[in-house]
Every structure is written in structure tokens, then in C-alpha cells.
Amino acid sequence: xxxxxxxxxxxxxxxxxxxxxxxxxxxxxxxxxxxxxxxxxxxxxxxxxxxxxxxxxxxxxxxxxxxxxxxxxxxxxxxxxxxxxxxxxxxxxxxxxxxxxxxxxxxxxxxxxxxxxxxxxxxxxxxxxxxxxxxxxxxxxxxxxxxxxxxxxxxxxxxxxxxxxxxxxxxxxxxxxxxxxxxxxxxxxxxxxxxxxxxxxxxxxxxxxxxxxxxxxxxxxxxxxxxxxxxxxxxxxxxxxxxxxxxxxxxxxxxxxxxxxxxxxxxxxxxxxxxxxxxxxxxxxxxxxxxxxxxxxxxxxxxxxxxxxxxxxxxxxxxxxxxxxxxxxxxxxxxxxxxxxxxxxxxxxxxxxxxxxxxxxxxxxxxxxxxxxx
Amino acid sequence: xxxxxxxxxxxxxxxxxxxxxxxxxxxxxxxxxxxxxxxxxxxxxxxxxxxxxxxxxxxxxxxxxxxxxxxxxxxxxxxxxxxxxxxxxxxxxxxxxxxxxxxxxxxxxxxxxxxxxxxxxxxxxxxxxxxxxxxxxxxxxxxxxxxxxxxxxxxxxxxxxxxxxxxxxxxxxxxxxxxxxxxxxxxxxxxxxxxxxxxxxxxxxxxxxxxxxxxxxxxxxxxxxxxxxxxxxxxxxxxxxxxxxxxxxxxxxxxxxxxxxxxxxxxxxxxxxxxxxxxxxxxxxxxxxxxxxxxxxxxxxxxxxxxxxxxxxxxxxxxxxxxxxxxxxxxxxxxxxxxxxxxxxxxxxxxxxxxxxxxxxxxxxxxxxxxxxxxxxxxxxxxxxxxx
Numbered sequence: 001x002x003x004x005x006x007x008x009x010x011x012x013x014x015x016x017x018x019x020x021x022x023x024x025x026x027x028x029x030x031x032x033x034x035x036x037x038x039x040x041x042x043x044x045x046x047x048x049x050x051x052x053x054x055x056x057x058x059x060x061x062x063x064x065x066x067x068x069x070x071x072x073x074x075x076x077x078x079x080x081x082x083x084x085x086x087x088x089x090x091x092x093x094x095x096x097x098x099x100x101x102x103x104x105x106x107x108x109x110x111x112x113x114x115x116x117x118x119x120x121x122x123x124x125x126x127x128x129x130x131x132x133x134x135x136x137x138x139x140x141x142x143x144x145x146x147x148x149x150x151x152x153x154x155x156x157x158x159x160x161x162x163x164x165x166x167x168x169x170x171x172x173x174x175x176x177x178x179x180x181x182x183x184x185x186x187x188x189x190x191x192x193x194x195x196x197x198x199x200x201x202x203x204x205x206x207x208x209x210x211x212x213x214x215x216x217x218x219x220x221x222x223x224x225x226x227x228x229x230x231x232x233x234x235x236x237x238x239x240x241x242x243x244x245x246x247x248x249x250x251x252x253x254x255x256x257x258x259x260x261x262x263x264x265x266x267x268x269x270x271x272x273x274x275x276x277x278x279x280x281x282x283x284x285x286x287x288x289x290x291x292x293x294x295x296x297x298x299x300x301x302x303x304x305x306x307x308x309x310x311x312x313x314x315x316x317x318x319x320x321x322x323x324x325x326x327x328x329x330x331x332x333x334x335x336x337x338x339x340x341x342x343x344x345x346x347x348x349x350x351x352x353x354x355x356x357x358x359x360x361x362x363x364x365x366x367x368x369x370x371x372x373x374x
Numbered sequence: 375x376x377x378x379x380x381x382x383x384x385x386x387x388x389x390x391x392x393x394x395x396x397x398x399x400x401x402x403x404x405x406x407x408x409x410x411x412x413x414x415x416x417x418x419x420x421x422x423x424x425x426x427x428x429x430x431x432x433x434x435x436x437x438x439x440x441x442x443x444x445x446x447x448x449x450x451x452x453x454x455x456x457x458x459x460x461x462x463x464x465x466x467x468x469x470x471x472x473x474x475x476x477x478x479x480x481x482x483x484x485x486x487x488x489x490x491x492x493x494x495x496x497x498x499x500x501x502x503x504x505x506x507x508x509x510x511x512x513x514x515x516x517x518x519x520x521x522x523x524x525x526x527x528x529x530x531x532x533x534x535x536x537x538x539x540x541x542x543x544x545x546x547x548x549x550x551x552x553x554x555x556x557x558x559x560x561x562x563x564x565x566x567x568x569x570x571x572x573x574x575x576x577x578x579x580x581x582x583x584x585x586x587x588x589x590x591x592x593x594x595x596x597x598x599x600x601x602x603x604x605x606x607x608x609x610x611x612x613x614x615x616x617x618x619x620x621x622x623x624x625x626x627x628x629x630x631x632x633x634x635x636x637x638x639x640x641x642x643x644x645x646x647x648x649x650x651x652x653x654x655x656x657x658x659x660x661x662x663x664x665x666x667x668x669x670x671x672x673x674x675x676x677x678x679x680x681x682x683x684x685x686x687x688x689x690x691x692x693x694x695x696x697x698x699x700x701x702x703x704x705x706x707x708x709x710x711x712x713x714x715x716x717x718x719x720x721x722x723x724x725x726x727x728x729x730x731x732x733x734x735x736x737x738x739x740x741x742x743x744x745x746x747x748x749x750x751x752x753x754x755x756x757x758x759x760x761x762x
Contacts, residue, residue, distance in 0.1 A: 018543050025633060040547065040724060131622065131721020137428035197718065203622060204720045355547070355631045356723045 015043055020358070022051045029369030031343070033358070040354045045347045049340075052373040060333035064299050065091050066165060068333065073159035075335060076371040078121055081107075081114040082313035083371075084163040087333070089244065090322040091165050093307045095300065102290045103167035104245045109180070109283045110153075110162065111311075112276040117146040118314035119269045119276075122366045123194060126266065129363035130207050130356075135197050142190060145183050152176065165300065167293030177284040184277050191273050198266070208263035212349045212361035215260060222345035225338050226316025227272060228365055230256050231264035238312040249286070252279050262364040269366075272314075301328050315339055315366050339365075339372040378500070378510055378694075385690070401512040405492045413653040414454040416709065422447060423713045461649075464642035469541070472639060476539030481640070481647035483532035488651035488658070491525045494518030495661050496580040498671045498697030500680065509580035510694060518579040519567055522662060523560070526617060529655060530556040533619075533626060533636050536648075540639040548635025551724055552626035555616055558731035563613035565739035569603035569746035570666050573753075579662075583670030590749065591757055598674075600667040602749045605742035607667040609735050614659040615712060616727070618652060622719040623727065660708035661701075668704045671697030 005011035018037050022030035030051035036044040056075060060068045068087060075083040085107060092099060099107075124139030147157045152173050154162040162169055198204045214224065219232045229236050237254040239247045255271035257264040302324040310319035316338030323332040342365040350358050379397040383390055418433070425432030425446065433450030434442050442449030468477060495518075496511040515521050530552050537549015571577060574585040586598050600607045616623035627635030637648050664670060682692035689695070722730070 016543065040551075127720065131624075132719065133424075133621075134428050134717050137430065141429060198720070201720060203722050203726075206726050207720065207723050354723060354725060356625075356721070359631055 031367065031369050042350050042353050042358060045350045047343050047347050049343060049372050052369050054374070056374045057333055057335065060330055062329065064328045065302065065330065066298060066300065068330065069163065070161045073161050074370060075337070075374065076313070076315070076368050077158055078118040078368055079114045079314050080158065080160045081110045081162065082311060082318060084160065085111060086309060086311050086318050086320045088163045088165055089309045089311065090307055090320040091302065093309050094305055094322055094324055095302050097166050097294060097296070099167055100291045100294055101288050103292050105283050105287045106168050106172060106292060107163060108245050108247065109280060112279045113146050113149060115276045115314045116273060117143050119273050122269060126363040127198060129359040130204060132198065132204070135194060138194060138197065142187055145187065149180060149183065164293055166296045171292045177287060180280060181284055184280060188277050191270060195270060207356065207360055208266060209261060211262045211353070211357050212364060213260050214345065214349060218345065223341035224345055225341065226312065227268040228265055228316065228342060230254065231268045232260035233258040238310055238317055242310070244311055250279050250282050262360050265364040299328050301326065310336065313338065315368060315371070335374055337371040337374065339367045342367050343372055378508055405489060405512065409488065409650065409654045412657055413650050414458065416653050416657060417454045418451065420713055421453070423710065424717050427717045458646070461642055461646040466642045466644065469639050471541045473539040473541065476535045480532045480536035480539060481644040483535060484529055484651045485647045487525055487528035487532060488654040491522055491658050494521055494579050495658065496583060496665060496670060497701050498694045499580065500693055507584065511580060514578055514580040517577045519571065519577045523564060523567065526655065527556060527560060529651065537636040540636070542638050544632040545636050545638050548626040548632045552619065552636065554724060555623065555625065555727060558728045559613040559616040562609050562731060562735035562739045563617065565736065565743055566606040566609035566613065567666065569606035569742045570599040572743070572746045572750050573599060573602060579665045583665055583672060586669040587672040590753060598667065598669040603667070603742055603746050605738055606746070609739045609742065611663060612735060614663065615715070618655040618659055620656055620712060621716045622721050624721060625724050625727065656712065657705065657709065660705045660712065663708050664701060664704040671701040673700055
């Protein structure tokens with residue numbers, strides 16, 4: 001669109017297209033944003049996804065039910081545990097398998113630890129997007145300790161492949177709870193340290209307050225979930241609304257804020273770190289003995305039928321729709337991933353923002369591209 | 375430089391008269407060597423400080439292993455030389471679509487400005503107890519302060535050229551941001567520097583230092599312009615950081631937004647020129663701050679003798695050397711402050727930066743100027759003449 005330059009009618013001003021990504025330092029993977037810019041101001045933003053498409057859902061159709069688990073690891077590299085979990089839960093639901101209580105607790109411990117790891121990674125990258133380098137290192141430093149806990153449990157640090165249909169692949173190491181509690185004792189005061197670096201900094205405050213406002217209506221309309229929805233004033237949490245595993249037995253708060261801006265989304269995640277720690281402490285206390293796995297045949301055949309289960313991943317409401325036709329392979333395995341919805345709504349928020357705001361808003365949604373494209 | 379150099383050569387050779395061009399060549403060589411070596415050290419220091427702030431050790435693997443074992447501050451000494459060699463050996467790429475002339479001119483221009491700004495910076499002097507101390511600078515210009523401000527602005531011209539010539543939208547945005555930034559910050563900076571100018575009644579950096587040593591209202595420590603012109607010092611420091619494009623004011627090359635801003639298309643030595651100039655400019659800012667606000671090479675109540683008798687050996691030019699040591703110690707203290715800011719602050723947004731510059735810093739610098747005028751008047755009326 002051309003328009004006349006106000007100061008000199010002989011000159012025209014033209015909008016230009018800026019192609020941000022797929023290779024860009026801050027698009028968290030390979031998101032491509034086609035921006036129509038008026039100087040530094042964004043007129044339109046068109047996200048282009050699909051650069052990371054690995055046809056995970058199609059791959060799932062050609063593998064036995066057990067073989068799909070490592071594929072779900074690759075859904076979201078920041079929270080492999082919850083991706084494992086949602087798939088395993090769908091299979092168990094369809095096959096009507098009861099999971100031993102110890103395994104349920106282990107799964108909750110793993111999800112919450114993974115939530116901490118994911119939020120720490122988010123904290124680091126988010127701060128990096130607004131231009132602060134030090135929080136990045138702080139976040140990664142402590143995430144490392146969570147990864148050590150995972151490593152001692154299942155031998156992997158990123159793609160765990162830990163959950164099994166009917167339980168988990170192996171029991172927790174003997175001293176796991178002590179080490180976890182030691183980590184929590186050491187780490188919980190550090191949350192204050194993270195906040196000290198950003199919270200009261202006027203630069204950070206100005207860059208995040210009243211930026212990227214998302215109303216509750218719009219959030220619901222676009223299927224936004226998780227911390228992003230709770231930052232817009234909706235107290236929705238799958239752990240509360242459709243409790244799974246042992247969550248009904250655990251005490252925790254669902255932090256809510258009403259501002260709906262980048263700062264609120266940041267604060268929500270900081271609060272969730274504390275709540276996760278609280279859940280973990282209770283789990284360590286209540287962890288029962290007994291078997292950790294209800295062994296299943298390696299090549300299990302599921303009865304005909306379909307199911308949809310969902311749970312709360314660090315990014316939001318992740319769902320799995322599983323259809324069985326009575327064979328050893330899923331007929332359809334569809335994942336409903338939160339990041340996809342977040343990218344969809346994100347393009348409406350960056351309108352009339354400046355380039356730096358794009359980064360802040362995009363990062364505040366905690367978008368993970370492998371999960372979007374699947 | 376000239377008088378000191380001539381005196382030095384005379385002392386050394388017993389009366390040899392140096393040709394007129396010799397001091398210029400020597401000072402050019404000295405400044406070039408200083409820029410390169412100092413930038414290398416600063417980059418190493420920056421990485422170490424950054425490491426310390428982020429609870430890691432920074433570069434540790436290059437250099438003598440035995441040193442690295444001792445502590446984090448002794449490791450990785452060869453990191454920057456290695457990096458420099460790497461940059462020198464990299465392929466120099468000029469993308470096909472760029473404006474070749476501008477693309478090649480920009481790094482030279484930026485380095486030229488970084489080099490030229492060293493001319494009036496005074497780093498020491500012969501004993502200032504004398505009535506006419508000789509200031510050590512390439513040339514202690516009468517309009518030194520004005521010259522420095524004018525030359526540092528050239529850097530932005532080079533960055534704009536680089537942004538335009540690169541034929542890349544990110545580069546262009548980076549260049550434009552740099553232009554906007556300098557417009558918003560040059561003015562408060564000048565007004566902040568006018569406070570000390572008024573107090574000293576001179577634009578020569580050498581004079582500024584000597585006036586500060588003389589003190590205000592007869593009190594030596596008050597004379598450091600940091601005290602009477604405190605607001606000015608704060609405003610100057612903020613504006614100067616903004617002008618050198620250091621974080622948190624690094625919008626022209628904001629990695630997360632503009633990839634690498636104006637230097638996106640640059641490789642190898644051309645990129646190194648920008649990098650070198652940036653670190654050189656940062657140090658220049660600290661040097662100016664030291665000279666204008668921190669009393670330069672002087673310490674209150676300390677006047678070094680012109681030579682120091684060590685018993686077995688008499689150290690000549692002791693006043694010069696002590697002055698330099700004091701000057702660089704102060705300048706590096708400011709460098710450390712800047713590094714601390716850099717590694718703990720998020721980046722500003724361009725429009726916030728402008729608001730901050732025009733609506734906050736500019737009025738603040740006016741207030742500072744007013745305070746300085748009042749103080750200078752009091753000094754004039756009750757203590758006679760300029761503080762000096």
C-alpha cells in the first residue's frame with residue numbers, strides 16, 4: 001500500500017515485506033513470519049508453519065502401540081515426558097488398563113519436573129528475546145540439575161522414552177526422592193533470584209507491560225490454553241478440571257492473572273514453578289511402594305474404539321485422539337498441541353507493534369515449533 | 375604529544391632535533407597499537423566479567439594451561455588473539471547485490487572515526503604543580519570536547535552507510551535505528567557536557583582536568599566534576615553508552631530482532647573493523663568520562679615528583695607514568711561499570727529509548743547546566759575566577 005509522505009506530497013511511503021525466519025535467531029526453531037512493515041511498525045503478520053513437519057501422526061499409524069512412544073518424544077523436545085504421557089494415557093484408556101499407584105506418582109513427578117525444566121528453558125529464552133543475556137544462563141544452569149535427575153532415572157536428558165503402557169520403563173533410583181528434595185531446597189530460593197533479574201527492572205517492565213494484550217474471549221475463541229490462558233484471567237487447568245493420575249490427591253494452586261499481557265504470562269510461569277515444587281514435595285512424601293509397571297505384551301492389540309484424552313503440559317492443553325480398529329497399530333493418532341493455537345492467535349496480537357514486541361510476544365507464548373508442525 | 379616527544383628524544387640523544395612529522399607518525403602508531411591491544415584486552419575482560427556475572431568461567435582453554443589451573447582470571451588469555459587471527463583468515467564476502475562502494479567504505483569510515491577521536495584525549499601530564507604543565511595527548515586541542523563529540527557522531531554516519539549499502543532489510547532497519555538513536559542522544563549528551571565546560575571555562579580536555587585538580591570553592595575533592603555536575607555525569611554516561619551501541623542500547627544490532635543489524639552482511643576483517651571500533655569507542659567514552667568527570671590523571675592531594683629515586687635507579691618521567699596509571703585505573707573502573715550494566719539489563723525498545731532521551735535525559739541535562747552555572751557564578755564571585 002502506498003501513501004503520501006505527510007511532510008512532502010511528492011514523496012510516497014510504501015510498506016515493505018520483511019521475511020522473518022525460518023532461519024532467524026529468535027523464532028524458536030523454524031517459524032517463519034511474513035511481516036508487512038511500515039518502518040518499524042507491524043501492519044500485518046502471517047505466520048508460516050510446517051518447516052518442521054515430520055509426519056509424526058502418520059508415522060504413528062505404521063508402528064505398533066509400544067513403538068509409537070519414542071516418536072511422541074519428538075513432539076515437543078522441551079517436555080518429552082508429557083508428550084509420552086498423553087499418548088500412553090490414550091492407549092491405557094482405550095485398552096482399559098489400570099496403572100499401579102506407584103507408577104501414577106512417578107508419572108506426576110516426571111511431569112512436574114519436566115514442567116520445571118521447560119519453564120526454566122522458557123525463562124531463559126524469553127529473557128534473551130527481550131535482550132537480557134544473564135537470565136538465559138541462570139535458567140539453563142538450574143535446568144541442568146533437573147536433567148541430571150532425569151538422566152539418573154531413565155538415562156536420557158532430552159528425549160526420555162520413559163513412560164510405558166501400564167506404567168514406566170523402570171523404577172526410580174533408590175535415592176531419587178532425597179536428591180529431588182535436595183534439589184528443590186536448593187533451587188526454590190533461586191526463583192526469587194530469577195525474578196530479581198527482571199521483575200523490577202524498568203526496561204523489562206516497560207517492554208512487557210501492556211504489550212501483546214490477549215483478551216479472555218479471544219483466547220478462548222482461538223483455543224489458547226495453559227499459562228497463556230490463565231494470564232488472561234481464565235482459571236483453566238486440566239489438572240483441576242479433568243483431573244488425571246493422582247492430581248486430585250495433591251494440593252496446589254492454579255495461578256491466575258487478569259492483565260493478559262506479556263508480563264502476566266511471565267508472572268504466571270514464575271508462579272507455576274513454585275506450584276510445581278509444591279506438588280513435587282507432596283509426591284515425594286506420598287510416593288507408595290509396589291510395582292512400577294503393569295507389564296503388557298510387546299505387541300498389544302487394542303479393542304476397536306476411539307478415545308480422546310488430554311492433560312496439562314507446560315505449554316498448555318495437549319490432547320491425543322486415538323482410534324483403534326482392533327489391530328496392533330493405531331488407525332489414527334491425532335495430537336492436539338497447544339503451540340499451534342498459540343501461533344494462530346499470536347498473529348493478531350502483533351499488529352501495530354514494533355519489531356522488538358514481536359519477539360517479546362512470540363517468546364511469551366512459549367511456542368515450540370516441533371509441537372506445532374508435528 | 376609534540377612537546378613531550380621532543381623533550382623525550384632530546385633527553386635520550388642529547389639534543390637531537392626531531393623532524394616535524396615524527397611526532398605525528400609516532401602517535402599514529404601508538405594509537406593504532408593501543409586500539410588493537412586494548413580492544414583485545416577489553417574483549418577478554420568483558421567475557422570474563424560476563425562469565426563471572428553468569429556464574430561461569432568464560433574462555434579458559436586458550437593460553438598456558440598452568441595459568442588456567444590457577445584461577446578463572448588467569449585462564450584464556452590467548453582467546454582474543456586467536457579470535458582475531460580467525461577473523462583475519464576468514465573469507466571476505468561482498469554479496470552480489472550490495473552497493474559496493476558504500477559497503478566497502480563503511481568499515482573504513484567507522485574505524486577512521488574511532489581512530490581520530492583519540493587526538494585530544496589527555497592521558498597524563500608533566501607535574502601539574504608547575505605553572506604550565508605539558509599535557510600528554512596526541513594534540514591537546516583548545517576545542518577538544520567539541521571535537522570529540524563531533525567525531526564520535528561520524529560513527530553513526532558509517533553505520534547508516536553500512537545499513538543502506540548492505541541491501542538487506544535488517545541492515546537497513548539497524549542503520550535507521552542507529553540514526554534515530556544518535557539524534558535522541560547527541561543533544562542531551564552535549565548539554566550534559568556543557569556543565570563541566572561552564573565550570574572550567576574551557577573546552578580543552580587538558581584544561582578540564584587541571585581545573586578539577588585545583589578544586590571547587592577551594593576544596594580539592596569537590597573539584598571532580600562528578601560532584602558539582604553529578605546529573606551531567608549520569609546523563610553523559612547513559613548517552614555515551616547509547617552512542618556506542620552497547621547493550622542495553624544495542625538496538626542497531628539487536629540479535630534477537632534484526633539478526634545482526636547493520637553488520638549482518640559483513641564478514642571477516644570488515645566485520646572485525648566494526649567490532650574493533652565498537653570496543654575502541656567504548657573505551658574512549660570511559661576515557662572522556664574520566665577526563666571530564668573523574669579528574670583525569672590526578673588524585674586530590676597527590677602531586678607526583680617528576681622523578682622517583684628507587685635507590686639503585688632513578689625513575690625519570692615518574693609524574694607522567696603515575697598520571698597514566700591513575701588515568702587508566704579510573705577509565706577501567708568506568709569500563710567495569712559499563713560491563714556490569716551490559717550483562718544485567720534487558721534491551722530497550724526504540725520508542726522507549728527516544729522517550730527516555732527526549733523527555734527525561736534532556737530536561738535533566740538542562741537542570742544540570744543550571745546547577746553548574748550557579749556554582750560557577752558562586753565560585754566566580756566569592757573565590758575569584760574560574761576554579762582553575
